[in-house]
Amino acid sequence: MDILQIIDEKVPAALKSLYDIDVPKEKLIVNTTKKEFEGDYTVVTFPFARDARKKPDQIAEELGAYLIENTKDFTAYNVIKGFLNLTVSDDYWKHFLSRIKEDTSYGESPKTGEKAMVEFSSPNTNKPLHLGHVRNILLGWSTSRILEAAGHDVVKVQIINDRGIAICKSMLAWKKFGEGKTPESEGVKSDHFVGHWYVVFDAQLRGEYAEWQKSSAAQQLLESKAVKPENVEAFFKKYKNDYFNEYSELGAEAKDMLLKWEAGDKEVRDLWRMMNGWVYKGFDVTYENLGVHFDKLYYESNTYLLGKDIIEEGIENGIFYKKDDNSVWIDLEDAKLDHKLVLRSDGTSVYMTQDIGTAKLRYQDFGMEKMIYVVADEQNHHFKVLFEILKRLGESFADGCYHLNYGMVNLPSGRMKSREGTVVDADDLMKEVIQEAAKNGEAIGTLDGVSEEEKQKIFGQIGLAALKYFIIKVNPKKSMIFDPSESVDMQGQTGPYIQNAGVRIKSILRKLDEVDFDDLNGYESIHEAEKELLQMLHAFPSIIKEAAQDYDPSHLANYCYALAKGYHKFYNSGLSVIRAENQEAKAFRKALSTSTLNVLTSGMGLLGIEIPERM
RNA sequence: GGUUCCGUAGCUCAGCUGGAUAGAGCAACUGACUUCUAAUCAGUAGGUCGCAGGUUCGAAUCCUGCCGGAAUCACCA
Known part of the structure; x- marks a missing residue:
């Protein structure tokens, strides 16, 4: 017991x-x-x-x-x-160790039968994935794995924002200026290729806007708004969106394209399919490199009309009400959430409508008890409202909804801004950390005899461990400062440090001759460093439960570090495994090492981090 | 202005439902490799836990009020 x-x-x-x-x-x-x-x-x-x-x-x-x-x-x-x-008593610890030493699923809870859906990543299809997505993906992935380990059946999904004005911008720019170029013809990763045209669109728009600012229409606008000369620049900066909607030719063309898309115009739809195809092909590579995958993809192009019928029904039930102008609202004042629009006066839906419909669709698809949305904290309000509405609609899963909100990822220089080109690209980032791992690895020289192919695999594992651990160790709630130079650190509290503990154990186990595990029962006087490891191993199941309960993988990340640190300490404490003082000590330490390796492998695995054979 | 989140060492972060003298890593300095992988270990130094009250045997942790920062409060997505 x-x-x-x-x-x-x-x-x-x-x-x-x-x-x-x-x-x-x-x-x-x-x-x-x-x-x-x-x-x-x-x-x-x-x-x-x-x-x-x-x-x-x-x-x-x-x-x-x-x-x-x-x-x-x-x-x-x-x-x-x-x-x-x-x-x-030492007997208790020895029994404990005997029990877990060969149990590779130690720490996992039995199946509860409860189904949980986790939504994460959910990118727009107009540009490649960036650092912000990486935090989202790592959180979503590890939370999914942790929930699985805690006994839930987990469905990993994303909602892909594949329609709307953003993708039309990329499409329009390619159509106007692309001269039929393709990712293949340019030799560019296909999602980056599409992202390029989004940038081109913005550059063209800015050029057009700058010209327009000199026009008489612009001057008239300034006069009518009584903008002082010293405020002109600030005014135009703020006015950009209105310009796009009211004056811009490019804006008009993009919006026209969106309307044609909605009308099902064949040419626009074909273009849309082609460019989105490029984006998905690129995303697939990024996901693969990050080591994540999904069970089901939802596309906004299929869901953006959902929810309207639910609203209509809700009006009859008195959950929603209609204003004189025909717009539909819900009164959430008693939940301190004000009133929220759910259908525009022209009858079209807003984001909220769509999310209500999508939630219901997902419930029909999977019948989940829990629904976890991994979305940045800028949408806290949105989800509070969504969950409240689902509750009032009487959805059974409403109480199981959770917004796993996380803080923004900022750079030491401040916020990432696409306009200033400071957005950290996910593919570039992975490449950099892997290069850094390779540089370090070559310098240390521990892999000198290993084949080039094997080396590349290991450097990949190490680099990704550094990156992933750096991000996942921080409490999701906190906005984090991402210093690229620190993210490639491989010493101290890092992924590679933890991997190194595992690699040490693997190395020992490779060299260790046959040992009878039963001998460990005869081991006398457990040392302090050994005791510390036992206590930490003992805590593993409760750490997983806690991480699952709090939807917080950082608990587990910090635990893995503490465990690795404990092993490094043991390793350096003079208590040798291979040259143990007797068979009993050898059996005990082998079991202790094996158990530590198992827990590190499981724990890091739940974070999406692998432990290589050597490093 | 309302709501929510955050504020702990120079920097990046831990600190569980309140528990003993607040902990790690980085950076700095000192030591340990013919040893089971030194991507490691041992050590030195570094603190008014934003501020002020309150709750109690006990508060970094809970409550209130300030101060500072972030997000949000669209017939945008």
Whole structure:
């Protein structure tokens, strides 16, 4: 039985027997004992003092004595200022180690049968993926894996924003200026090729806008708005969107294209299919390189009309109301969310309408109990409203909806801006970290005998580990500063550091001769470095549960680092595995090393990080 | 202005439902490789946990108010 369960049961029983008091669960605080004190687990006795009408020190003393007396799993205790430090028997630890040493699924919970859907990535199809997507994808992917490990059935989906004005801009620019060029003809990765035309469009538009600013129409506008000369520049900067909609020729053409698309115009649809095809082909490569995939893709072009019928129905049920101008709203004031428009006065839908419809469609497709949206925190409000509406519509999964919001990724120089060309491209980024890993690897020279192909694979694993870990170790809620030079760090609290612990173990296991695992039961006196590892290994299942419950992979990332650090420490502590003092020690340390490797492999695997054979 | 999130070492971050003297990494400095992979380890130095109150045996953690930063509050997507 799990030692923490034993404490959970025995301590209340002891208090009942000693003082005839009943302690509620939340008053029982158990921590791992701090390094500077003797013991493994600590019970805090302050919360019992009032009911027991005794001093904490005395309670701790009596409780400790009782536990030693009545359980075989504790061998010693000490009391310091109301803290009862318990020492767990070596036998318990040896049994624990025997149990997990060959269990590669250690840490996973049994299947709950509960179905969870995770939506992540969900890019627009007008340009390649960038650093912001990378954070999103890594969060979504690892959260999916963690939920699986916690026993859920997980469906990984994305909604691809494949229609709208943005893609029309790329399409229009290619049509006008592309001269029939293709990704193949230019030798460019196909999503980057499409992104190029988006940039071209913006450049053309800016040129057109600059010209227009000198026109009489522009001057008239300035006069009518009474813009002062010193404010002209700022005014035009802000006015750009209005210009696009009201004056721009290119804007008119793009909007015309969008209308034609909606009308199903064959030429526009063909162009759209071709350019989106290019984008998907490029995305596939990026996803593959990142090591992620999806179970089901939803396309906005198929879902953007969904939800209208739900709104119509909701009007009849009094959930929505219609204004005089025919627009449809929902009153969410009692949920402190104001009123929200769900259908425009011309009857067309907005984002919210579509999301309501898509949610329902997904429920029809999969019948999930949980629905996790991995979307940046700029949309917090949107999701609050969405979930509230789903609740009022009586959707069964509404309570299981969760917005996994994460903060923006900024550069040391500030926000990424596409206009200023500071957007960090996902493909470039991966290439850079892998190059850095290769540079370091060649310098260290540990792979000198390895084939070139194998080397490239390993450098890829190391580089990606550095990048992924750098991003995933940060609490999602926090906006993060992404310093490219730090993201390629391979020392200290990094992915490669953790990989290195695993690689060390693999190297030892390769060289280790046959050992009878049963011998570990005869091992005497577990050392401190070994004990620390055991305690950390012991905590693994609860770390996964916690990460799943909080939808926070960073817990797991930090845990993996602590475990790797523990192993490096053990490794350097003079306790040799191969040259262990006897067979018992060898068996014990082999089991300890194997277990650590298994947990590192599982834990890092849940983060989407592999541990290479050597490095 | 309303709402939400954030503020911990020079920098990047941990710190679980309140628990012992607030921890890591980077950068700086000192040491350890004919050793089981030194992408490692041991050590030195670095702090008014934004500020002020409150709750209590105990607060970085919970509550309130300020200060500073971010996001959002569209008949945009």
